[in-house]
Amino acid sequence: MIxxxxxxxxxxxxxxxxxxxxxxxxxxxxxxxxxxDLPVAYQSADLIEDCKGLVLMPGLIDAxxxxxxxxxxxxxxxxxxxxxSEPVTPQMLATDSIFSEDRCFSEAVAAGVxxxxxxPGSANVISGQFALLHxxxxxxxxxxxRRQAALxxxxxxxxxxxxxxxxxxxxxxxxxxxIFREALTxxxxxxxxxxxxxxxxxxxxxxIELPDLDFKSEALLPALQGAMLVKFHAHRADDILTAxxxxxxxxxxYTLDHCTEGYRIADLLAFEYQQGxxxxxxxxIPGQARLEGAIIGPIISDRSKPELSRxxxxxxxxxxxxxxxxxxxxxxxxxxxxxxALSAAVACKAGLSEDLxxxxxxxxxxxxxxxxxxxxxxxxGKQADVVFYDGHPFDYRTRTIRVLIAGQTAWSEVxx
Numbered sequence: 001m002i003x004x005x006x007x008x009x010x011x012x013x014x015x016x017x018x019x020x021x022x023x024x025x026x027x028x029x030x031x032x033x034x035x036x037d038l039p040v041a042y043q044s045a046d047l048i049e050d051c052k053g054l055v056l057m058p059g060l061i062d063a064x065x066x067x068x069x070x071x072x073x074x075x076x077x078x079x080x081x082x083x084x085s086e087p088v089t090p091q092m093l094a095t096d097s098i099f100s101e102d103r104c105f106s107e108a109v110a111a112g113v114x115x116x117x118x119x120p121g122s123a124n125v126i127s128g129q130f131a132l133l134h135x136x137x138x139x140x141x142x143x144x145x146r147r148q149a150a151l152x153x154x155x156x157x158x159x160x161x162x163x164x165x166x167x168x169x170x171x172x173x174x175x176x177x178x179i180f181r182e183a184l185t186x187x188x189x190x191x192x193x194x195x196x197x198x199x200x201x202x203x204x205x206x207x208i209e210l211p212d213l214d215f216k217s218e219a220l221l222p223a224l225q226g227a228m229l230v231k232f233h234a235h236r237a238d239d240i241l242t243a244x245x246x247x248x249x250x251x252x253x254y255t256l257d258h259c260t261e262g263y264r265i266a267d268l269l270a271f272e273y274q275q276g277x278x279x280x281x282x283x284x285i286p287g288q289a290r291l292e293g294a295i296i297g298p299i300i301s302d303r304s305k306p307e308l309s310r311x312x313x314x315x316x317x318x319x320x321x322x323x324x325x326x327x328x329x330x331x332x333x334x335x336x337x338x339x340x341a342l343s344a345a346v347a348c349k350a351g352l353s354e355d356l357x358x359x360x361x362x363x364x365x366x367x368x369x370x371x372x373x374x375x376x377x378x379x380x381g382k383q384a385d386v387v388f389y390d391g392h393p394f395d396y397r398t399r400t401i402r403v404l405i406a407g408q409t410a411w412s413e414v415x416x
Contacts, residue, residue, distance in 0.1 A: 001046045002026045003407070006038050008051035008388075013058055013363040014377040023056055025384040028406040033378055054401060055392060057358070058377050059114025059385030061365035062340050064231065064257050064295045064329035067105065067118050068098035068133075068140075072333070082123035087163050087170060088183050090219040092128030094119040095147050098140045104337055109135040109411045111338035112387035112400050115145065117369045122154035122233040123162040125170060125179045129219070130231060132369060134385075136410045149370060150255075151223045153180060154233035155242055157307045177242055183216065184250050187224060190217035226253050226283035229292065229370060235260040235307035244272055247289040253282030255368050257329070259294040260311045263318035269294070270322040293325030293368045296360075298335040299343045316360065317351030326356070327365040345394040358393070383407075 003025045010018040012033065024032035024042050032042060071078030080097035083089045098118065108116065119130030130150040137143030155176055164171030170179055193211045200208040222228035230252045232243035240256055247254045256262065262269060273291045276282060282290025296316045303309050320326050328344045330337050340361055348357035356364075366376025374383050384407035391398035403411040 002031075002042065003047040003049070004038055004042050004045040005049050005051045005056060008054050008056045010378060011055060011057035011358060012378040013359055014379055020052075023378060023386070025386075025404070025407045028384055028408075030378060030380055030382050030384050033380065051388065053390065055389040055398075056378070057387055057389070057393065058362045058375070058382075059387055059403065059405065060112045060340050060361045060393075061115040061117075061327075061369060061371070061376060062108075062113055062330055062332065062337055062361070063117050063255075063327040063365040063369045064297070065116055065118050065332040065337055066121055067108065067116055067135075067332045067337050068100065068102050069094060069118065069120065070333050071099050071102045072104045081119075081121040082127065082162075083120070084123040084162050087125045087159060087168075087179055088216060089120075089124055089128055090126045090151060090183070091215045092120060093147065094129060094131040095140050095144060098131070098133070098143075100137055100140050100143060104332065105135045106411075108337045109403055109405070110400060111340065112389070112393070112403055113337055113340055114385040114387070114403060114405050114410070115366075115369075115371070115375055116337070117149060119150070119152050119231075122152070122158040125154060125159045125176050126183060126220075127152040127154060129228075132371065134405050134410075136405055145371070148222070148228065150229040150231045151220070152231050152233065153243075156233070156235055156239040157305065158233070173239070173242070177246060180246055181249070184220060184224060186214075187217035187220035190214045191221055191224070223252060224250060224284050226251070226290075228253075230254040231257045231295075233257050235311075237261040237264045239307075240265065241268070244269075244289070244291070247291070248272075249286060251281070251283060251285040251288045253290045253292060255292050256294045258331070259296055259319070260308060260315065262294055262296070262324075263312060263315045264310070266318050266322040266324070269319065269324055273324050291324075293327065293364070294319050295327045295329050295365075295368055296347070297329035297343060298331040299328065299346050300335055300339065313346055313350035316347040316357075317353075320352055320356050325364050325367060326352075326360055327368045328357070328360040341393045342396075348394060354394070 018035040069081035120127035132145040170176040276290035363376040386404040388402040
């Protein structure tokens with residue numbers, strides 16, 4: 001089915017904006033977009049809808065949240081985001097904890113948030129694996145874009161507080177870093193033993209057996225090979241630089257999530273970002289890490305704990321000015337996910353340009369989530385995740401009119 005939307009104000013994110021233009025969707029993909037009137041080739045589309053007075057833009061993307069793992073309105077029985085029984089749990093998959101009927105998914109899509117990167121919290125040094133989801137679906141399988149999207153690692157206050165309070169390691173920042181290094185080194189040695197055994201078996205040596213399965217090490221191998229992004233939870237400047245240090249030692253591909261004091265070391269992070277842009281970086285070669293960017297937030301929370309004592313709304317703008325790709329997150333449920341656009345608006349008010357603030361919740365968020373080829377912009381060939389607003393998304397009076405996910409109506413003001 002071909003659907004054409006005309007006379008709309010289009011925020012494409014990676015191309016020019018159009019004050020009055022058209023968007024054409026065939027099934028689940030965008031097939032045409034541009035300024036002016038609908039081309040003749042599409043004037044016999046199955047549906048032609050005049051969208052004069054509306055803003056159309058790509059669906060919003062929250063690149064770091066915990067929606068579905070800390071369920072709305074529930075206590076302990078709905079908290080499934082921290083397996084805090086031990087500090088290293090890379091084998092945990094967010095999709096095994098996500099409650100698809102959490103009301104917050106419907107609140108997300110009603111606000112125009114069509115895609116989320118959601119996963120375990122920061123109680124552990126290695127907490128598990130984030131998933132990429134759309135915000136509609138009756139079961140997690142139908143929502144999932146990528147089940148194993150990123151490895152979550154936490155530095156600073158959270159893991160040392162959680163486990164130190166139980167009289168076990170880590171109780172300090174140095175132990176946190178040491179535990180992460182130990183886990184990665186163990187995984188590399190496991191990989192070496194596995195490869196040697198496979199070579200010997202292939203050569204016909206009957207006396208060689210594969211090493212016993214090490215589920216944790218198996219889960220870490222994609223990150224060590226550059227196939228999986230590492231998301232570092234880090235607030236304080238020293239914790240951010242510890243993330244850089246360890247990532248460099250193992251040649252990881254990573255983002256700095258929260259990055260609360262990033263503005264204090266923006267020049268250092270800019271150097272790391274530029275150095276890591278060479279193609280071979282981020283593929284597991286020691287000394288050759290690849291910093292993809294920073295995912296900033298929560299922005300509109302108070303300074304509720306010591307690590308946030310030097311948080312500043314200007315952070316995103318300072319890092320962007322230094323040339324670092326940035327996305328903005330809610331960290332839901334810390335900030336309710338429906339306030340993602342508001343979070344970007346606050347960053348804009350504090351110095352981030354309007355264009356970059358919009359990109360931070362669309363195209364840049366897609367980039368830092370590993371979805372740039374398919375999501376985050378209105379462009380030919382991209383998936384048709386589209387939000388219809390009756391005004392600018394940063395205007396507090398603006399209402400969501402309709403939301404499309406993969407070309408289908410996921411939410412509309414009429415049916416809500």
